[in-house]
Every structure is written in C-alpha cells, then in structure tokens.
Amino acid sequence: MIWNEYIECSSRDAIIERQNKGLRKMVERLYFNVPFYRKKFQEMELSPYDIKGIEDLHKLPFTYKQDLRDNYPMGLFAVPQSEIVRLHASSGTTGKQTVVGYTRKDLDMWSEVVARCLSSAGVVHKDIVQIAYGYGLFTGGLGLHYGTEKIGASVIPISGGNTHRQLQTMQDLGSTVLACTPSYALYLAESLEKSGITKDQIKLRVGIFGAESWTDEMRRELEKKLGIKAFDIYGLSEIMGPGVACECECQNGLHVNEDHFIPEIIDPITLEPLPEGQEGELVFTTITKEGLPLLRYRTRDLSTLHYGTCSCGRTLVRMEKCKGRTDDMLIIRGVNVFPSQIESVLLSMHETSPHYQLIVERINNLDILEVHVEMDEHFFADEIRKIEGLNKRIKHNIENTLGISVTIKLVEPNTIERSENKAKRIIDNRKK
Amino acid sequence: MTIQQLSVFLENKSGRLLEVTKVLGENNINMSAFSIADTSDFGMLRMIVDQPEAAFAALKKQNFSVSITPVVGLIIPDKAGSLYHALNALNDAAIGVEYMYAFSFKEDATVILRTADAEKTAQVLKAANFQLISTK
Known part of the structure; x- marks a missing residue:
C-alpha cells in the first residue's frame, strides 16, 4: 500500500521543484537563525541567495557530528527553545551524546514519513505492532510509535529488553509486526526457539528492522526463523530518526522521503558529489525541518542512489541497503x-x-x-x-x-x- | 550394547571445567569416567555419567555446547596384552578407533572407545567374547 501516493509517486520534475523551493527557504532560515551556519556562509563568502535549487547543493558547507557536539546541547537549533516540544539524544557510543529537538510540525512530519515506511512494508491498520525498539532518548521507539498510530494500527509500546515478556506478549496479544534492531530480532528468534515456541504459535508476518546495518543473509535468517518478511528502515537521529527511508515490497533499495530529506552521495575523500549508481558516503540535507535543520549532514553511511520508477510505483529515489557506517569500517x-x-x-x-x-x-x-x-x-x-x-x-x-x-x-x-x-x-x- | 557419552565444548579459559562439574553436582549426576582433549583454542570434555539425558538438559540450560555420542565401554582384564586382543578383533573387522580413554579398577580395566560405528564395534567385540558395559 502507498500511504501518500501524491508525494511518493510524483514525477521527478515535481519532486525537484518541491526540493528547490524547500532548499531555498531552508538556507535563508538557517542563515538568519543559526549563527553557526551564518558564520560558515560568511567564511565561504556565500550568500543564501546564491542557492537557487538543488543544483547548487554542492556549494553548501557540510555539517559533521562534531559540529553538534561543539554546539552542545542546542546551539544548532533554528527555533527558540519554547518552540521545541520534544528532545531526543543519540547514544553517544562514538563520543559525547548529541541532542536533537523537534517542533510540533516536525513531529507531525515524522509521523507522516514513518507511516509511509510502514505502509511500504505492508503494515495496515489491522496490524498489531510490537515496538521493541528502546523508548526514551533513543529515537527508535517513539519514532516508530507515532507513525504506527498514524496508520491506525495497534501499538504495543513494549520497548526493548525483558525478553521473556516480549515472547509472552507476542503470543498472548498476537503481534503481527515486530519493530526493533535486527540484532535484537535475532535474539528474540533464538529465545523463541529455546522456549520451544514454534513460528506457527506466533502471528508475526512483518519485521521492521533498523538502527544498524544488516545484510541480506541476515534478512533470510530472520525471515526463516520468525516466519516473516523483513524490511529495512533507515534513519538517524540528527536527520530525524527512523523514517528517513524504508524498503517497499520489492526490497530493491530503500525509498528516501526526499520531499523532506535530500540525499547526495559523495566521495568521502575528495568530498565531490558522485553520480547515480556510484557508491559513496550518504549525505542528507533537511528541507522542511524546523527544530534542527541540517545542511549536507555527513552520515558516514555508505550507499548508492538509484533514480527511476520502482516496480512498486514509487518514484522516490532508492538508496541501497547500507553496507555499513564508515565509523564501523x-x-x-x-x-x-x-x-x-x-x-x-x-x-x-x-x-x-x-x-x-x-x-x-x-x-x-x-x-x-x-x-x-x-x-x-x-x-x-x-x-x-x-x-x-x-x-x-x-x-x-x-x-x-x-x-x-x-x-x-x-x-x-x-x-x-x-x-x-x-x-x-x-x-x-x-x-x- | 553401546553407552551414551556426553561431550562438552569448552573454551580455553579458567573456570569452565569447574562450572561443568558444579552443574553436574547440583543436579546430582555422577561421573564414572571422563577425558579432556585439548587444542590451543578449546577443549573437549567427554564423560560417562549415570544420567546422560538429565546431564545433557542441565548443561544445555547453562548454555554449554553439549552433545550425546554413542560409544562402547569395553571391560578387559587389567593384564598385559589384553587391550591388544581387543584392538586386534576390531582391526580384523576393519573398524578404526577415533579416540579412546581408559581407567583400571581392581582386577579389570575399562576402555571407552569411539569409532565410526559404535553398534558394529560392540557386536564385533561381543562376538570375540569381550565383556561390555551395558547401559543398565
């Protein structure tokens, strides 16, 4: 099912037009509201009005995780703190934690993109979704939560951990969808096996797995063990959280919600943008976000972009399943x-x-x-x-x-x- | 005619054998023979216990890699040349020994033999009039 056909299947021209408009507004707003970006522009002798559209993306400065740390906690926010309705923080596994903030409108947009993702994985309002991503500062739990509510499915906000209870709930409430990290899904699958529960005794049919990179071999393993079809959902807290991109039933790459997040692939050494089909580092520019908009954020994730209409009907650009974060390399x-x-x-x-x-x-x-x-x-x-x-x-x-x-x-x-x-x-x- | 042997995979780190013996003791399982084979990376504990199924379940519950293998328990006189006669019988039947371990007690010695085909090994030895340990 396609949640928002108007957006997800629009022509490339319409997508570009939307992106051009969004980008111009975003750049102007960042210039006037975020001293960090204004300073960068001035150093580069760049005027916000030099950016006419996405063909000028390459002129914009990159944003690094270190920039969020240097401006910790809220120095890069583009709205007054009173406009912020939610704060999350990254785990800080690779250093000091980074804080991200969302306005009311950001949360609405987040629910919308997650709803698209879930729909593309075949989740419908009749489903019972067990969200075993951690709830709390981690964006996984609450990110999935609001998108699931938006499509009208039943949410089980069980959060991560307490494996015994996960299995019990899965059986008793008849969860049809499991959302968590692939490594936790594997652990749950093993625990099921250990408790002697067969996959016929549970009703799972779809897995929404993300927050770490995983292989197609792992997909097959999870599908076999849990009797499900497993989908990759992609996101990172700096850009939004889960919902930046997700696989459709074709499982031929993840459709990027590019009316909100413009993806680019760059060569991580020369920093030059790479053409379609070439592997490089994924870089995102947010164009509708209010709380913490970022220009050309270096994700450290390696991927490849493919334009062209997917067999599912969506025209949104597909990014290949991430091979890994350059940090993990x-x-x-x-x-x-x-x-x-x-x-x-x-x-x-x-x-x-x-x-x-x-x-x-x-x-x-x-x-x-x-x-x-x-x-x-x-x-x-x-x-x-x-x-x-x-x-x-x-x-x-x-x-x-x-x-x-x-x-x-x-x-x-x-x-x-x-x-x-x-x-x-x-x-x-x-x-x- | 064969008996069940438990094999446990042990990483080469301190305390693992201790843990196995603790689990067996707590579950009231008695060992009557065992051997440890080791390489630089891991060890293999093989043992004959009075309740192999219960021991298997108890060790598995504690996350040990454990398996049950059929072996032959051969009883021979604790005298020079007696093992030779037994192995000769196997040799004639073209049965190779994967590994074995032995202990002697009073007049007799007991040898635990692992071959590719435990059942056939037991038959050959029985036919050659050797005494075997029976399960019960």
Missing part, C-alpha cells in the same frame, strides 16, 4: 573491512550461529584481526578434527572475502554479548 593492514562482510560469510555457511565479534590488536606493529564466532549447538561435533575443520573453513571463507589473513576463535554459545539496542561487533584495542 576497520582498516586492517590497509584493507577496508566491514563487519557486514563477515556476517555475510557466516550466515551463508549455515554452520555457526550468526553471533560474532571482531577483535583487533596491534602486535609488533602488525594489525591482527581475530574473529570470535559462537559455536552452534546444532552443528557441534564430538570430534576435534571436525571442529578444527569448521574453524579452517570459516577462516578460508572470510579470508577469501576480505583478502587479509584472520584468526578464528570458536567460542561457547551465548558468550558474545546480546544487545537490546545496537549490537557491539567490534573491539578495537589498537586505539588504546
């Missing part, structure tokens, strides 16, 4: 390594559990990558040479994919920490 002996590459290998082998952790050390000036993989009791053999054989196969497959040598350590089941929010996949001891 490890550089090991000069080679770029994404946790998602290792996830793909493990899941396609079907011989271990999908839980893994990457440990990086620097020994004698050489980077050493050790991959911890949990034994799966279903594949546990009594013979040592079989386990060693498994270890060798994992090593061989990962080395083939990454092109660097790795050490594999098989660990006991359930010893890699499970997370209710974002999974911690990397322990980099080189930085210490």
Whole structure:
C-alpha cells in the first residue's frame, strides 16, 4: 500500500521543484537563525541567495557530528527553545551524546514519513505492532510509535529488553509486526526457539528492522526463523530518526522521503558529489525541518542512489541497503573491512550461529584481526578434527572475502554479548 | 550394547571445567569416567555419567555446547596384552578407533572407545567374547 501516493509517486520534475523551493527557504532560515551556519556562509563568502535549487547543493558547507557536539546541547537549533516540544539524544557510543529537538510540525512530519515506511512494508491498520525498539532518548521507539498510530494500527509500546515478556506478549496479544534492531530480532528468534515456541504459535508476518546495518543473509535468517518478511528502515537521529527511508515490497533499495530529506552521495575523500549508481558516503540535507535543520549532514553511511520508477510505483529515489557506517569500517593492514562482510560469510555457511565479534590488536606493529564466532549447538561435533575443520573453513571463507589473513576463535554459545539496542561487533584495542 | 557419552565444548579459559562439574553436582549426576582433549583454542570434555539425558538438559540450560555420542565401554582384564586382543578383533573387522580413554579398577580395566560405528564395534567385540558395559 502507498500511504501518500501524491508525494511518493510524483514525477521527478515535481519532486525537484518541491526540493528547490524547500532548499531555498531552508538556507535563508538557517542563515538568519543559526549563527553557526551564518558564520560558515560568511567564511565561504556565500550568500543564501546564491542557492537557487538543488543544483547548487554542492556549494553548501557540510555539517559533521562534531559540529553538534561543539554546539552542545542546542546551539544548532533554528527555533527558540519554547518552540521545541520534544528532545531526543543519540547514544553517544562514538563520543559525547548529541541532542536533537523537534517542533510540533516536525513531529507531525515524522509521523507522516514513518507511516509511509510502514505502509511500504505492508503494515495496515489491522496490524498489531510490537515496538521493541528502546523508548526514551533513543529515537527508535517513539519514532516508530507515532507513525504506527498514524496508520491506525495497534501499538504495543513494549520497548526493548525483558525478553521473556516480549515472547509472552507476542503470543498472548498476537503481534503481527515486530519493530526493533535486527540484532535484537535475532535474539528474540533464538529465545523463541529455546522456549520451544514454534513460528506457527506466533502471528508475526512483518519485521521492521533498523538502527544498524544488516545484510541480506541476515534478512533470510530472520525471515526463516520468525516466519516473516523483513524490511529495512533507515534513519538517524540528527536527520530525524527512523523514517528517513524504508524498503517497499520489492526490497530493491530503500525509498528516501526526499520531499523532506535530500540525499547526495559523495566521495568521502575528495568530498565531490558522485553520480547515480556510484557508491559513496550518504549525505542528507533537511528541507522542511524546523527544530534542527541540517545542511549536507555527513552520515558516514555508505550507499548508492538509484533514480527511476520502482516496480512498486514509487518514484522516490532508492538508496541501497547500507553496507555499513564508515565509523564501523576497520582498516586492517590497509584493507577496508566491514563487519557486514563477515556476517555475510557466516550466515551463508549455515554452520555457526550468526553471533560474532571482531577483535583487533596491534602486535609488533602488525594489525591482527581475530574473529570470535559462537559455536552452534546444532552443528557441534564430538570430534576435534571436525571442529578444527569448521574453524579452517570459516577462516578460508572470510579470508577469501576480505583478502587479509584472520584468526578464528570458536567460542561457547551465548558468550558474545546480546544487545537490546545496537549490537557491539567490534573491539578495537589498537586505539588504546 | 553401546553407552551414551556426553561431550562438552569448552573454551580455553579458567573456570569452565569447574562450572561443568558444579552443574553436574547440583543436579546430582555422577561421573564414572571422563577425558579432556585439548587444542590451543578449546577443549573437549567427554564423560560417562549415570544420567546422560538429565546431564545433557542441565548443561544445555547453562548454555554449554553439549552433545550425546554413542560409544562402547569395553571391560578387559587389567593384564598385559589384553587391550591388544581387543584392538586386534576390531582391526580384523576393519573398524578404526577415533579416540579412546581408559581407567583400571581392581582386577579389570575399562576402555571407552569411539569409532565410526559404535553398534558394529560392540557386536564385533561381543562376538570375540569381550565383556561390555551395558547401559543398565
């Protein structure tokens, strides 16, 4: 189902016209209301009126996460604090927390884009949506919440954690949709298995998973274990939270709500915009946001954009499923390594559990990558040479994919920490 | 004629064996034989207990990777040459031993044998008049 056909299926010309108009207004507003941006413009000798439309996007300054930290907590807000009706904060996993603010109109817009996302994943008003994203400062829970209410589905605002209760609720209330991080979905699926609950005893049919990057192999695993169709929803608190983009039934990229967020792909080294179809860093400019509008925000996420009408009928640009955040990217002996590459290998082998952790050390000036993989009791053999054989196969497959040598350590089941929010996949001891 | 052996995957870190023995003790499970094979990364604890199913369930509940494998429990006189005779019988039947461990008690010695086919191993040994440990 398409929530807002007028917007989601409009012609490219109409989309561009809307973006041009929005961008001009946004730039003017930022120039006059946010000293940080005015200063930047003045330093670049740029007038807000030099920006006529999206063809001038490349003239605008970038905004970095560090800018939000430097102006902590509310220095980049474009409205007086009295206009702000909600505050959220990022987890601060990569440094000091960053604070984001929303006006009443921002919250309405947020509900609208999440409603579009849920509809594109096939969620309808009859559904019962178990929201197992954390509620609170994290944007996941409340972001999904208002969009779900907007389409009229029943919300179970269970938040993250308390796995036993999650399973009980899922069974007793007959939840048809599960919204959480993919790593928590996996944990819930395992817990179901452990409690002897089969997928026929639950009514889940759709999964809305986001807030961390996950692979197609993980999608298949979750779909199989939970008996659902799993959709990727994308967002980041600085831009809005969940709802910036979402997959449709074609699962051929995520439709970006580009009447609110203009995406660009840039080369993260040269900072030059890249043409359609080329992979690079995703950058967003908000054009309708009031509380915290940002110009060319560097997401650190790697993706590729595809224009052209999707088979679902939507014309909104599609971004490829993010391969990973450049922050998550490890550089090991000069080679770029994404946790998602290792996830793909493990899941396609079907011989271990999908839980893994990457440990990086620097020994004698050489980077050493050790991959911890949990034994799966279903594949546990009594013979040592079989386990060693498994270890060798994992090593061989990962080395083939990454092109660097790795050490594999098989660990006991359930010893890699499970997370209710974002999974911690990397322990980099080189930085210490 | 075969008996059930429990195998537990243990990471090489301190306290893991302690934890297994604690779980077994708390569940009132008695071990009668065990061996540990180890590599640089992990160890494999193999044991014969009085209630294999209960032990399996209790260890699994504590998140251990555990499996049950059929093995043969062979009883031979604690005398020079007796193991040779037993292995000779297996050799004649073209049965290879994956691993084994043994303990002797009073006049007899008991050998736990793991082969590719536990049932056939037991039949061969039985036919050669060797005494086997039976489940009950």
